[in-house]
Amino acid sequence: GAGVSQSPSNKVTEKGKDVELRCDPISGHTALYWYRQSLGQGLEFLIYFQGNSAPDKSGLPSDRFSAERTGGSVSTLTIQRTQQEDSAVYLCASSLGRAKNTEAFFGQGTRLTVV
Amino acid sequence: AQSVTQLGSHVSVSEGALVLLRCNYSSSVPPYLFWYVQYPNQGLQLLLKYTTGATLVKGINGFEAEFKKSETSFHLTKPSAHMSDAAEYFCAVSEEGSQGNLIFGKGTKLSVKP
Numbered sequence: 001g002a003g004v005s006q007s008p009s010n011k012v013t014e015k016g017k018d019v020e021l022r023c024d025p026i027s028g029h030t031a032l033y034w035y036r037q038s039l040g041q042g043l044e045f046l047i048y049f050q051g052n053s054a055p056d057k058s059g060l061p062s063d064r065f066s067a068e069r070t071g072g073s074v075s076t077l078t079i080q081r082t083q084q085e086d087s088a089v090y091l092c093a094s095s096l097g098r099a100k101n102t103e104a105f106f107g108q109g110t111r112l113t114v115v
Numbered sequence: 116a117q118s119v120t121q122l123g124s125h126v127s128v129s130e131g132a133l134v135l136l137r138c139n140y141s142s143s144v145p146p147y148l149f150w151y152v153q154y155p156n157q158g159l160q161l162l163l164k165y166t167t168g169a170t171l172v173k174g175i176n177g178f179e180a181e182f183k184k185s186e187t188s189f190h191l192t193k194p195s196a197h198m199s200d201a202a203e204y205f206c207a208v209s210e211e212g213s214q215g216n217l218i219f220g221k222g223t224k225l226s227v228k229p
Contacts, residue, residue, distance in 0.1 A: 004158070033216060040124075042221030043159075043205060056216055091158065104217060106151075106158035 002026075004107035006092050012113045013082055021077040021110045025094030032075050033095075033104065034067055038088040046090075049075065082114045117142050117208050121220035129228045134178075134193040136223045138206030141187065148189040149207040149217065150180055159205065165189065176200070201227045 005024040013019050025032050034046040045059035049069045060066070064082075069075040079086055089109040122137040140146055147166050151159040163174025170182040176199075180191045189206060203224045207217040 035219070040221070042121075043207075043219035045216055045218060048216040059216075093159070103161045103164070104159075106160070108156075108158045 004092055004094050004105050006090075006107035006110050008110060009108065010111045010113075012115060015084060015114055016081055018078065018080045019082055019112065021079075021090050021092075021112070023075045023077070023092030023094075023107060025073065025075070025092070026105055027073075029094035029096055029105075030072070031095045031097060031104075032069055033093045034075070034077050035091045035093070036061075036088045037091055037109070043091065046077070079112075082112075084114045087112055087114045117146070117218045119206050119208050119218055119220035121204075121206050121223050123223055124221065125224045125226070127226040127228060128196045130198055131195050134191070134196045134200065134225065136191040136204050136206075136225065138180075138189045138191065138220060139187055140189065140206075140208045142208060147209045148180075148182060149209070150174065150178070150189075150191050151205045151207060151219075153203045153205065153222075155202070162191070162204070196225075196227045198227050198229065201225055 007022045030051045032049040035043045036046055037043050047067045048056040064080045067077045089111050091106055091109045093104040093106040095104040118141045120139045149164045150162040152162050153159045162178050163172045165172045165182045173179045178193045180189050182189050203222045205222045206220040209217050
């Protein structure tokens with residue numbers, strides 16, 4: 001596709017359920033990022049994948065959050081036992097290389113609502 | 116650790132007036148600096164970036180930003196605001212030697228009054 005694609009665009013889930021959010025980066029982009037955008041909190045870094053290197057998971061807020069990137073392409077962010085405070089827009093971005101050198105392209109996000 | 120501070124969560128200007136959105140960063144090494152814009156219900160779009168070289172960087176839609184090392188600032192300006200500039204603006208930093216992930220400020224929502 002032409003840009004970063006995220007699915008679903010909206011997700012409503014019950015508290016305690018697990019959810020999976022998907023990100024299809026731009027073809028050929030080696031770097032992939034997940035961010036969380038909450039009202040009044042700006043963009044909170046979650047996790048960063050760069051090529052075959054071990055991901056930088058330093059931003060994951062708890063062990064309920066995990067992410068994987070299969071085959072260096074598609075990534076899935078999983079939130080287990082969702083809580084109401086997990087409600088936010090989850091943004092994915094990809095870039096050709098390290099962010100400092102190239103532009104990061106963002107998807108339109110997945111709006112997660114935990115009820 | 117890197118951090119980014121955007122002064123003012125909400126800035127309102129009149130159409131045709133100067134736009135000034137402030138960004139200060141903390142970094143122990145020379146950073147790479149970015150401004151992104153987010154229009155309502157859309158993803159983020161790169162406005163401009165500073166990596167090396169000229170400290171005054173020009174971006175899209177008439178925006179520019181100046182890297183001032185002595186002030187650890189990277190403020191975004193536009194001489195004359197347009198209604199279409201209404202959006203949220205995010206300053207971000209990436210540090211040399213880091214894994215390369217971007218650290219964002221909390222954003223500044225720009226309103227433009229007719």
